Amino acid sequence: MSKTVLRNFKTRFIGKSKYGNEQWQKADSKWYDEIHNQNTELHENFMNYFNSKKDIKTILEVGCGTGVYPIKYKDLFQDKIYTGIDFSKANIDFCRAHSNFEFIQGDFLKMNLPNKYDLVYSHAVIDHVYDIDEFLRRIIKSCKKYAYINSYRGFFPELNEHNMHWRDDDNCYYNDLSVKKTKETLLKSGLTEKEFLIRKQENMDKNGKRWDETVIEVVLNN
Numbered sequence: 001m002s003k004t005v006l007r008n009f010k011t012r013f014i015g016k017s018k019y020g021n022e023q024w025q026k027a028d029s030k031w032y033d034e035i036h037n038q039n040t041e042l043h044e045n046f047m048n049y050f051n052s053k054k055d056i057k058t059i060l061e062v063g064c065g066t067g068v069y070p071i072k073y074k075d076l077f078q079d080k081i082y083t084g085i086d087f088s089k090a091n092i093d094f095c096r097a098h099s100n101f102e103f104i105q106g107d108f109l110k111m112n113l114p115n116k117y118d119l120v121y122s123h124a125v126i127d128h129v130y131d132i133d134e135f136l137r138r139i140i141k142s143c144k145k146y147a148y149i150n151s152y153r154g155f156f157p158e159l160n161e162h163n164m165h166w167r168d169d170d171n172c173y174y175n176d177l178s179v180k181k182t183k184e185t186l187l188k189s190g191l192t193e194k195e196f197l198i199r200k201q202e203n204m205d206k207n208g209k210r211w212d213e214t215v216i217e218v219v220l221n222n
């Protein structure tokens with residue numbers, strides 16, 4: 001059994017894995033602001049996307065961190081029902097102390113959520129999870145109409161499989177998403193080709209450094 005398979009098995013079923021970056025446990029809002037600001041164009045793109053959809057009432061954010069969106073940009077969700085999920089208890093305590101929206105603490109890969117949401121979105125989380133395809137399947141399961149999933153590490157149309165690199169110093173994976181495998185997983189989840197788009201998103205950080213990211217947009221034809 002490979003190390004990756006064994007680690008994923010332990011994380012999912014036995015709960016003995018060390019999965020969880022130390023930074024995530026600290027509720028360090030400065031660190032979250034910094035990583036948010038490294039994705040300037042991505043966030044501009046997401047906000048334009050969000051503002052263009054007039055039929056969104058309920059929203060789920062997976063991996064909300066210390067709540068940049070529901071706290072700093074809360075006006076975006078005026079008159080909406082927002083729910084944020086994060087793995088880290090410290091982050092969720094921080095969000096609850098600074099916002100009246102709903103927050104759920106736990107591992108999204110293990111959650112059976114009772115509700116579906118008009119929009120499910122997630123920024124810079126799929127890059128680190130221990131099961132990329134399960135993450136995608138669960139997003140689709142919780143999605144009533146729209147999903148917007150960002151992977152900040154790059155755009156990899158040439159990869160046949162996802163590349164997952166475990167880092168002991170960070171206790172999480174650094175994942176490169178295969179566009180081909182992502183497409184396969186979404187089709188197997190019951191989506192038709194017309195219901196999703198896997199695209200390149202240009203990005204720039206605050207120092208002007210540029211790179212490509214991945215955005216997966218889903219629109220369900222209910």
Ligand SMILES: C[S@@+](CC[C@H](N)C(=O)[O-])C[C@H]1O[C@@H](n2cnc3c(N)ncnc32)[C@H](O)[C@@H]1O
Nearest residue numbers: 024036063065086087088107108109123124125
């Ligand atoms: C790199 S941060 C991204 C935070 C924020 N979305 C952003 O774009 O700045 C990853 C976040 O996802 C959360 N996370 C990682 N794996 C998770 C999982 N399996 N379930 C729920 N949250 C998870 C971490 O606790 C952390 O807050």
